[in-house]
Amino acid sequence: MDDQNRNLILATALSFLVILVWFILFPPPEPDAPLDTLPPAQTSQAEGGGSTATVPATTGDGQAAPETETRPDAFADAPRIPVATDRVTGSISLLGGRIDDLSLNDYRVTQDPEAEIVKMLSPVGTADAYYALYGWAPGTGIDPASVPGPNTLWTVAEGETLNANTSVVLTWDNGVGQTFTRTIAIDEDYLFTITQSVANTADAPISVAPYGVLARHGEPSDLKNFFILHEGVVAMADGELTETDWSDMPDFEFAAREGARAEVTQVAQNGWIGFTDHFWMSTLIPAPGSAFKSVAKYDERRDIYQAETVMPTQTVAPGTSVTVTSQLFAGAKEWETIRSYQSAGVEGFIDSIDWGWFFFLTKPIFWLLHELNLLIGNMGWAIIGLTLIIKAILLPLAYKSYVSMAKMKELQPQMEKLKEEAGDDRQKMQQGMMELYKREKVNPAAGCLPILLQIPIFFSLYKVIFVTIELRHAPFFGPFQDLSAPDPTSIMNLFGLLPFDGPEPTSIMALIFIGILPLLLGISMWLQQKLNPAPTDPTQQMIFAWMPWVFMFMLGSFASGLVVYWIANNTITFGQQYMIMRSQGYKPDVFGNIVSGFKRKSTEDAEK
Numbered sequence: 001m002d003d004q005n006r007n008l009i010l011a012t013a014l015s016f017l018v019i020l021v022w023f024i025l026f027p028p029p030e031p032d033a034p035l036d037t038l039p040p041a042q043t044s045q046a047e048g049g050g051s052t053a054t055v056p057a058t059t060g061d062g063q064a065a066p067e068t069e070t071r072p073d074a075f076a077d078a079p080r081i082p083v084a085t086d087r088v089t090g091s092i093s094l095l096g097g098r099i100d101d102l103s104l105n106d107y108r109v110t111q112d113p114e115a116e117i118v119k120m121l122s123p124v125g126t127a128d129a130y131y132a133l134y135g136w137a138p139g140t141g142i143d144p145a146s147v148p149g150p151n152t153l154w155t156v157a158e159g160e161t162l163n164a165n166t167s168v169v170l171t172w173d174n175g176v177g178q179t180f181t182r183t184i185a186i187d188e189d190y191l192f193t194i195t196q197s198v199a200n201t202a203d204a205p206i207s208v209a210p211y212g213v214l215a216r217h218g219e220p221s222d223l224k225n226f227f228i229l230h231e232g233v234v235a236m237a238d239g240e241l242t243e244t245d246w247s248d249m250p251d252f253e254f255a256a257r258e259g260a261r262a263e264v265t266q267v268a269q270n271g272w273i274g275f276t277d278h279f280w281m282s283t284l285i286p287a288p289g290s291a292f293k294s295v296a297k298y299d300e301r302r303d304i305y306q307a308e309t310v311m312p313t314q315t316v317a318p319g320t321s322v323t324v325t326s327q328l329f330a331g332a333k334e335w336e337t338i339r340s341y342q343s344a345g346v347e348g349f350i351d352s353i354d355w356g357w358f359f360f361l362t363k364p365i366f367w368l369l370h371e372l373n374l375l376i377g378n379m380g381w382a383i384i385g386l387t388l389i390i391k392a393i394l395l396p397l398a399y400k401s402y403v404s405m406a407k408m409k410e411l412q413p414q415m416e417k418l419k420e421e422a423g424d425d426r427q428k429m430q431q432g433m434m435e436l437y438k439r440e441k442v443n444p445a446a447g448c449l450p451i452l453l454q455i456p457i458f459f460s461l462y463k464v465i466f467v468t469i470e471l472r473h474a475p476f477f478g479p480f481q482d483l484s485a486p487d488p489t490s491i492m493n494l495f496g497l498l499p500f501d502g503p504e505p506t507s508i509m510a511l512i513f514i515g516i517l518p519l520l521l522g523i524s525m526w527l528q529q530k531l532n533p534a535p536t537d538p539t540q541q542m543i544f545a546w547m548p549w550v551f552m553f554m555l556g557s558f559a560s561g562l563v564v565y566w567i568a569n570n571t572i573t574f575g576q577q578y579m580i581m582r583s584q585g586y587k588p589d590v591f592g593n594i595v596s597g598f599k600r601k602s603t604e605d606a607e608k
Contacts, residue, residue, distance in 0.1 A: 075101070075123065078153065083162045087189055088331065092162065093123060096150040097170050097182055099192065100124070100131030102330055104280070111473050111481060120280055120330055129217040132282065132328050134182065134194050139207030139313050146174040147208060154182070164188045177202025178316075190331025191341060198314075199321035207315050210324040212284040214274055214307040219246045224278050228466055230354045233296045233307060234281070235273035237265045241351050249298040249305060260299040260306075267294050270347040273307045274329070279469040281352060284309045285327040288345040332469050335370060354467050361460035366468055373470070379483055380476030383561055386461075387568040394453055395576060402580040407442045408532075454569065458562075465561040476564070480517075483561030487515030514556040517563040522552030524570035531577050 078095035083102065090102035102121040109115045121130050136147045148154070152172055159168030167185035174180070183195040196210050223231060223246065233244040244263070252261035265271075267286075273294045274283030286292045286309050295308040314322045329341065333353050342349040355362045368389065372382035414436060422429035436442075465471050465484060475481040479489050525548035555563055 077123075077125070079156075081156065081159070081162055081168050083186065085164045085186060085188060088120075088186070089117075090121065092168070092184065094154045094156070094170070096133055096135075096152055097148070097154045097184075098123070098131045098133055098150075099184070099328065099330070100129075104332055107279075107332060107472075118280070121282070124217070128221055129215075130282075131215055132192075132284075132330070133213040133215065134196060134326075135211060135213075136180065136196070136198060136208040137211055137310065139209060141204055141206040142178070142208065143176075146176050146178065148172050148174075148180050157181070162186055178206065189334075189337050189340075190329055192328040192330065193325065194328060195323060195325045197321055197323040198316055200316040200318055203318055205315055205317045207313050208322075209313040210311045210326075212286075212309045212326055212328070214282050214284060216275060216305045218303050219305075220277060222277075226466075228356070228463060229278060231277055232275065233273065233305075234276045234283075234352050235265070235271065235294055235296065235307075236348045236351065237267045237271040237294055238269055239348060241348065243354070244296055246305070249296065250300060252296070252298060255297075260297045260301075262295055262297040265294040267292050272346065272349070272352075273309060274352075275305070275307060276333070276352060276354070278467075279333055279472055280331065281329065281333050283329040283349075283352065285329060285346055286311065287325055287327075288347065334469060335366065354463075356460070356463045356467075358456055358460045358463065361456055362463050365457070365460050366464045366470075369464065370470060373474075378476065379471065379474035379561070380480065380564055383483070383565050384568045387565055387572060390457060391569065391572045391576065397453065398576070399580065402577045403584055404442055407440060407584070411436060411440060411442065458566070461565055462558070462562050465559045465565075471559075471561055474561070476560070480560055483564070484559050486557050487517040487560045487563065489515035489517075514553060517560055517567065518552045518556035520567050521555060521563055521570070522548045524567050524574065525551055528570050528574045528577070531574065531581065 075091070075093075078093050080091040080093055080101070083090040083092060087105055088102055089105055090099075092099050093101070100121050100123040102119070104118045104120055107118040109118060121132070122128055123131060133150055135149065135152075138144045138147045154170040154172050157169040157171045159166055162168045162184060164187060167183055170182045170184070172180045177200060179199045179201070181197045181199070183197075185193045185195075187193075194212070198206075198208060200206055220231070225231075230243045230245065232246045232249065233242070235242045235244075242265075250261060252263050254260070255262040255264065268291055270288055271292070271294055272283050272285040273296065274281060284307060291312060293308075293310040295306070295310065297306040297308060298304075299306065309326065311324055311326075314324070316322050327346075331337070335350070335353065338352060339350050351359075365386070369379075369382055369386050372385045373379050376382050376385060415433065418432040418436065419429060422432060471484040473481070474483045476483055480487070482488075529544065529548060555566065
């Protein structure tokens with residue numbers, strides 16, 4: 001077997017090995033599963049009315065969980081107050097005053113117009129129970145049974161429906177001199193305002209501490225578990241952001257005072273804590289400027305995850321009352337909405353979106369992409385516009401690199417001559433090339449600069465496209481109706497002409513039968529490569545020749561928005577480099593080089 005055939009086989013094997021390893025290590029994320037098909041989570045019944053800990057257990061007594069109820073059965077457990085705004089629909093249970101039923105009107109599970117809207121919160125007893133609780137932890141002068149607990153049945157004092165214009169007021173009298181009142185309001189988006197008060201008509205003072213709890217029964221069944229995305233607890237404490245994955249919470253130290261494994265942070269002035277999913281988030285937000293205890297907790301006996309905020313203990317003298325106000329965010333992680341809440345006083349709230357390590361790039365890139373989308377009205381064209389702007393900004397830095405590559409291309413015949421003269425003497429070959437570079441004032445490493453500049457931008461844009469909800473189900477044109485999902489076309493649906501999708505993104509078939517966008521990516525990379533000087537080593541030449549097609553398969557399972565960016569980037573780079581090379585007196589003939597290559601190969605074969 002001659003060297004060329006051996007190199008070809010080696011390069012082919014390595015290419016497919018790279019593809020398979022990439023597919024295994026970085027598989028595409030699972031598509032959003034319809035919520036009505038998700039497996040039921042384990043739940044447990046709530047115990048009696050009082051509290052025996054700093055914050056009462058949300059539910060459960062540590063016994064085996066009962067069968068999961070349907071949502072209608074769970075709703076029948078207690079009277080409810082409807083929640084109805086333009087953006088959310090749900091209800092509040094009078095059992096514990098729980099905010100435990102919330103759906104997002106603007107978002108559906110799939111792109112089907114008839115698909116179910118996204119359910120954000122669910123009551124105890126249903127699959128993926130997820131809810132918010134508020135109350136008072138008992139201190140001195142009051143019995144734990146005399147404060148409202150998770151199963152206290154509240155009375156409606158005011159309001160029949162909670163909407164953006166009308167709040168509701170709940171009350172509970174403990175019968176021993178204290179009356180508890182809870183006023184719940186909601187704005188036009190996703191922010192609840194909860195005002196808790198306690199009036200003491202008894203003869204002795206009492207001490208109580210207001211708290212808020214977010215509880216989730218088990219890990220979310222639609223957990224992505226993708227390396228680029230954070231899912232779990234997200235918290236801000238006096239300007240310091242903390243992110244804790246679901247899998248890390250069972251490793252917390254056991255805190256006897258909390259009754260579970262917990263991580264406790266004392267916040268001096270400003271902060272918040274909650275749970276974040278891929279596109280949705282719930283967050284407890286104490287009043288700005290107030291101190292509180294922030295707790296991330298995992299109760300392994302009941303498999304319940306909790307995020308808590310516990311305010312300082314309040315002393316309520318006879319004949320007086322105490323009022324505390326806090327907020328609850330429960331909804332979609334929309335950049336504009338979250339930014340408006342940050343402007344209103346929620347410190348660092350925009351960082352609840354997972355911007356990643358390259359936040360100094362992802363934030364401005366998303367801002368520019370968002371503004372272009374508002375201007376153009378199409379996210380796909382906005383990505384192409386973003387690419388044009390990035391390439392224009394980087395052009396001054398890349399100009400010298402393109403000039404250097406033009407000179408390297410001109411030196412190709414001299415390099416081939418050096419190779420023939422040196423034969424197998426690699427040291428002589430390297431010395432000759434160094435002298436040539438020095439004489440012609442060429443820096444061979446300069447051509448790497450554009451690639452190095454593109455790497456952090458590429459990963460930042462990947463982060464933006466995958467993480468931000470603004471890209472979810474964002475259409476481009478034709479079959480490309482979700483830029484956050486892989487290319488749905490393939491030969492199996494005649495590249496989008498037939499009315500069904502190609503193979504599942506996570507299947508091996510999707511790795512083989514790629515779509516239009518990956519094909520265009522491979523072609524654009526190949527064209528760009530033809531403008532660059534070829535390596536002198538035959539093995540390196542073979543590997544570089546295969547690289548466009550390897551990347552074509554590797555990136556084929558990525559979000560189509562990212563592939564659109566890469567195609568646009570390659571095309572613009574090709575145009576820039578082509579014009580710069582011509583301005584330096586070198587006239588690249590891409591297709592002519594191919595024909596010349598075939599003729600040269602035919603001549604070599606004939607000579608053999």
